[in-house]
Amino acid sequence: MPLSVVDLYRDILPKTNCGDCGFPTCMAFAGMVVSEKHPLTSCPHITPNLIEKCQKELNEQYAKAKWTKRDMARDALEWAKERSTSMKIEDLPDRIGGKLIKKDHDNALELPYFKDSIIITKKNILKKDGSELTRWEQVFIYNHIAQGGSTIPTGKWKSLAEFPNTISKIKSMVEHVETPLKRRFKGKLDELLSVSKFLGATDMTAEMSSADSALLFKILPQVPVMLMFWNEDSDEGFEAQAKLLFDETVCEHLDIESIMFLSERLCQLLCETVSP
Secondary structure, eight states, X not given: OOOOHHHIIIIISOOOXXXXXXXXXXXXXXXXXXXXXXXXXXXXXXXXXXXHHHHHHHHHHHHTTOSSOOOHHHHHHHHHHHHHTTXXXXXXXXXXXXXXXXXXXXXEEEEEETTEEEEEOSSOEEETTSOBOOHHHHHHHXXXXXXXXOOOOOSOEEEGGGSTTOHHHHHHHIXXXXXXXXXXXXXXXXXXXXXXXXXXXXXXXXXXXXXXXXXXXXXXXXXXXXXXEEOOBTTTTBOOEEEEEEETTHHHHSOHHHHHHHHHHHHHHHHHSOOO
16 A cells, blocks of 8 residues: 555654654655655665565555656656647748758757757757757747747737736746846846857847847747846936847747746856856
8 A cells, every 4th residue: 555654654664763864853754755755775774674565665656656746847848748749840940940950860850049959859859969958948849849830020029928828927937037137137237248149149239229238039940039138227226127028929939838938948048157
């Protein structure tokens, strides 16, 4: 029968809170074993025979994801892959850009991504050098493939709030994208420009003079993103502000969740890249 945290604590563990497992209490250890798959063998006070018996039960419930902490990135990636399975590689260039190439004697798509390229095959998505993308990157790219849009960006920019069904995401955009960018580059416009250009952005400040800095990222051929940044002006009482704008066609190419994943990835790259 499945072992809950209480079952494991009550029936298996010594309940001495000795700390030999590395956790302060037996209950804390039980919680990690059940929800995080922490090895039961970390407790030196359980007999090998009992560990073997319990491990069989634990492995069965792990396989069923019973009581384990869900891996949201894995679940999202599996769903995104499933959405895109019906799409033919040969049909993608006309819809999302890029060019067909041969990879292991089969068709693949080489797609511009930031200032580099990614290779999309029937099995996976990798960077051009063969290294892996993050799972969240793969999620929004697979969803881009599956979305079915083919409209070319118009160059008319909108904030996330101007698209339908985004109310629940506005707070997340502020907390996880705009605020970190504001904190990272406040008073550092030159560094923001340098890092952005290193990631392949084009300086559009002259054309969009309402902001102190306007930077165009062609993250994917059909998914451009504009970063608007206003520097702090203590004399006027203005705080620094950052705002991402999206082409009015973006929802034809990405669902709202994927727009958030893409935005968070852009923020992460900007904040973590050292100025060249």
